[in-house]
Amino acid sequence: GQQVMQIPQYQHVQEGEDFTTYCNSSTTLSNIQWYKQRPGGHPVFLIQLVKSGEVKKQKRLTFQFGEAKKNSSLHITATQTTDVGTYFCAGENSGGSNYKLTFGKGTLLTVNP
Amino acid sequence: ETGVTQTPRHLVMGMTNKKSLKCEQHLGHNAMYWYKQSAKKPLELMFVYNFKEQTENNSVPSRFSPECPNSSHLFLHLHTLQPEDSALYLCASSARTGGYEQYFGPGTRLTVT
Numbered sequence: 001g002q003q004v005m006q007i008p009q010y011q012h013v014q015e016g017e018d019f020t021t022y023c024n025s026s027t028t029l030s031n032i033q034w035y036k037q038r039p040g041g042h043p044v045f046l047i048q049l050v051k052s053g054e055v056k057k058q059k060r061l062t063f064q065f066g067e068a069k070k071n072s073s074l075h076i077t078a079t080q081t082t083d084v085g086t087y088f089c090a091g092e093n094s095g096g097s098n099y100k101l102t103f104g105k106g107t108l109l110t111v112n113p
Numbered sequence: 114e115t116g117v118t119q120t121p122r123h124l125v126m127g128m129t130n131k132k133s134l135k136c137e138q139h140l141g142h143n144a145m146y147w148y149k150q151s152a153k154k155p156l157e158l159m160f161v162y163n164f165k166e167q168t169e170n171n172s173v174p175s176r177f178s179p180e181c182p183n184s185s186h187l188f189l190h191l192h193t194l195q196p197e198d199s200a201l202y203l204c205a206s207s208a209r210t211g212g213y214e215q216y217f218g219p220g221t222r223l224t225v226t
Binding site: 044045 | 216
């Protein structure tokens with residue numbers, strides 16, 4: 001079945017440093033979504049990428065979708081303590097008539113003030 | 114507040130008990146989902162309902178039984194669970210399946226003793 005691998009599993013940074021998490025799928029995706037889960041909270045949707053090579057920005061966050069639509073990355077510039085949480089990518093495979101969102105294991109980001 | 118509520122928020126049950134988890138969404142969505150989130154594991158999709166019809170059963174043991182009486186409500190009936198079923202159970206909804214962002218509820222923290 002479809003697998004979505006995400007690295008690194010953990011990342012600890014000093015406030016102000018940059019952070020990147022990478023996501024790789026075993027199959028071509030129709031779209032990829034990114035979610036953030038704060039400690040003790042639930043996943044919250046950040047963004048969706050659909051087009052090959054797409055790049056989207058949200059303030060300090062930059063999201064990329066690979067040309068082959070099998071990988072993606074999230075980059076945070078100048079991290080802040082409010083960025084703490086687990087970042088999940090989730091790939092959607094539109095094979096057949098059923099759509100299924102497969103989540104990566106997530107990257108837990110901690111930020112030292 | 115995402116518009117998706119779950120009750121109870123915490124549940125402790127014995128292996129011989131029968132209990133139900135409830136999810137309600139106030140977003141006018143047509144798709145609803147159950148996920149299981151365990152430590153050190155990715156979010157696991159359990160069930161998907163689209164317009165009240167079950168479209169995905171991700172090889173979930175029969176001790177978990179979903180019910181979707183209408184597009185706004187989703188239940189997960191539990192019976193004869195095992196300790197390894199202890200986890201955070203998250204409900205989510207989206208406008209429909211296929212390329213739409215998902216809105217998660219706060220989850221039910223389930224402990225099976």
